[in-house]
Amino acid sequence: MPSVISAPILAHREVAPRHFVLTLHAPPIAASAQPGQFVQVRGVDWVDPLLPRPFSVMRAHRDKGDIEILYRVVGKGTALMTRWQPGGNAQVFGPLGKPFQLFPYGARVLIGGGVGIPPLLMLAEQCGRRPEAMRAATVVLQGARTADQLLCVEDFQRTGVTLELATDDGSTGHHGLVTDLLKPHISRLQARYGTVEVFTCGPMAMMRAVAETCRDGGVGCQVCLEAPMPCGFGVCMGCVVKVRGAWEIGQGSRRIKGWTMERHYKRVCHDGPVFDANEVVWDE
Ligand SMILES: Cc1cc2nc3c(=O)[nH]c(=O)nc-3n(C[C@H](O)[C@H](O)[C@H](O)COP(=O)(O)OP(=O)(O)OC[C@H]3O[C@@H](n4cnc5c(N)ncnc54)[C@H](O)[C@@H]3O)c2cc1C
Ligand code: FES
CATH class of the missing domain: 2.40.30.10 (Translation factors)
Known part of the structure; x- marks a missing residue:
């Protein structure tokens, strides 16, 4: 409450x-x-x-x-x-709002940039406190324009999970977009752990690219969205995002989800800010 x-x-x-x-x-x-x-x-x-x-x-x-x-x-x-x-x-x-849903099995990639980093640090610290197997199966990818815009790097290092950095100007880590790093990590983790779940928060263009990579790779992806929020508790409709209709059967690792052609709106503050990336209509 x-x-x-x-x-x-x-x-x-x-x-x-x-x-x-x-x-x-x-x-x-x-x-x-x-x-x-x-x-x-x-x-x-x-x-x-x-x-x-x-x-x-x-x-x-x-x-x-x-x-x-x-x-x-x-x-x-x-x-x-x-x-x-x-x-x-x-x-x-x-x-x-609704939090990220962390599954106790498989591997996970946390990918973000800018002020999308705070919720990912909280999630990484939660993974770091879990048994060694979960720590080892967690990768954080952070991107920024330049090295001085990377956030909380030492805090991520302290969690014990794997951290990789990317900068647009090459001043630290991979020279290029953080999304360049995603596909190789997904393939490696899928081969080793079977299931991979991706968690992302940051600029819309980055989250959209992450969502597309995950959709193409058949990997689950949770996105933490931003929207203007006049009230924050679901009454003003000032924060809506367009989503697809959904159906779901089963539970946990046996859960199967699908999407329909129907479109409607959900409130980022009350129904999110965390959504299944496939639920979000990115291109309308
Ligand atoms: C669920 C949620 C979680 C958020 N978490 C964080 C967080 O952890 N850290 C954080 O710094 N911000 C976060 N934000 C964004 C933050 O709420 C806004 O940056 C803040 O409301 C801006 O208030 P302001 O009065 O300074 O700017 P305003 O005066 O309201 O806006 C000034 C200008 O900045 C633009 N602007 C507003 N928000 C942003 C933005 N996010 N990025 C770039 N330009 C913007 C506006 O379009 C406007 O042109 C989050 C937003 C949401 C919805
Ligand atoms: S901010 Fe008012 S409904 Fe979401």
Whole structure:
């Protein structure tokens, strides 16, 4: 059940140019937040902008009751947030939305870039805490334009899962798009583990390319979408995305899913932000 909290700000630091990590004391949210879920955040005295801004939960420290979000400064709300100091308070509502679904079998690839990285770090840390077999069967692929725009690299390294980087200018890792790395990893993991599930979050063009690669390779793919979110809890219809009709039989590894020609809309905040990539209509 989501909670609305006036959360004490515990820490606030710049981790890359125009990117900040904010730590908030929010015990009810920390107690239940899962990778892929998000919180709505606003200043306690905000008038303009009035509405909260959505951010993925990057970490939930259940023992301390703290959560961390990582945000990029893009407009009015995030610019105001940069002024927040430890000792102050922020209004937080969450956790909201449906999380990633992590299967205990097979292998997984987490692929993302930009501010799609926070939910993937939470997921990678969850995989890193699981038994060795799950850690070994998890690969993270992160892309950015340049090396200084890569995020949380040391945090990913600490999880113990395999991390590969790509930069457009070749300043670190693979010289090119992060999606170039996906197909070889899928083939290798499929040969070794049988089943592979891909989790992606980041720029739309990247997620669409990931979705196409997974569809062509017959691999499951969960996408964490972004949309403008006036309310965040399903009442305003301001965040809808076009999706296909779906049918499903069976459960777990024996689940079979298919798609129809029917088109309708779903709310990213309430039905997502995590969707099956095949459900999303990417090209209309
Ligand atoms: C479920 C969900 C999770 C999200 N998680 C994160 C996260 O973990 N970290 C994070 O930094 N952001 C995240 N976002 C995006 C974040 O909500 C927006 O960047 C934020 O609302 C912008 O608020 P603002 O007031 O600063 O910008 P606004 O004043 O609302 O917008 C200023 C300008 O920036 C553009 N803009 C808005 N959002 C973005 C964007 N994401 N990228 C580039 N340009 C944009 C607008 O079109 C506008 O032109 C998430 C969004 C959703 C829906
Ligand atoms: S933001 Fe209002 S319905 Fe999704």
